[in-house]
Amino acid sequence: MAKRILIVDDNELMIEVMTYILLGKGYEVASSTHVHEIFRTIKACHPDLVILDIVNKSMDGRELCRLIKLNRATENLRIIVCSENEETEAQEPQKGAPDDVLHKPFGMNSLIHKVQLLLAA
Template identity: 60%
Template sequence: METIMAKKILIVDDNELMIEVMTYILISNGYEVISFNHGENIFNNIKANHPDLVILDALLPGMDGRDICKLIKLNKNTRDLPVIICSGSDDIDESLTQKGAPNDVLHKPFDINNLIEKVEYQLAA
């Protein structure tokens, strides 16, 4: 019998409640979730965990999520890894047109169905 591995999602958000909510929603929809509350050592975490998708908060302590996304997208080893940036700011859509842009953005507060649709779309691509 063939075992199908669950797609793995890495969440990086400094808000523990946001991590808990997203984790619950994603696990309930059949995904495996790894989470961190900071963007430090992001490449080590990606290398160690091999996520299929990264969900990044735009505003993280120490390093902006958009800067982390840019580093991921400009690195030859991680540039094909889908990234969704989350933010409560209305101007987050501008990050889609910048160099090293995320694959998508998710506005906070988010609708559960919108989160799942964006995740499914990125994982199907």
């Protein structure tokens, strides 16, 4: 069974590009531009991994990551945050921290590598 990835980003073009890349590697992909519905979306699609843009018009991605990681129903969900800030780093295992960071602009190989690493863990 293919691993399922949820992409949450307010940039629809980014969603399209990442979806194309990940579908080409055999993953199932769901997406949302609505961060305020994240828990409903997670419940509906049961992802193995979430790719979350850290800058969002509706809510700060770091805060959203923290909410997902501190929720008992979603605490074990793997999360990659996308950031244009080079100082944003994946932190040592800590409550509310993302599992990895993908720095924008990123290449196809970087995206695939990080996804494969987290889904293999």
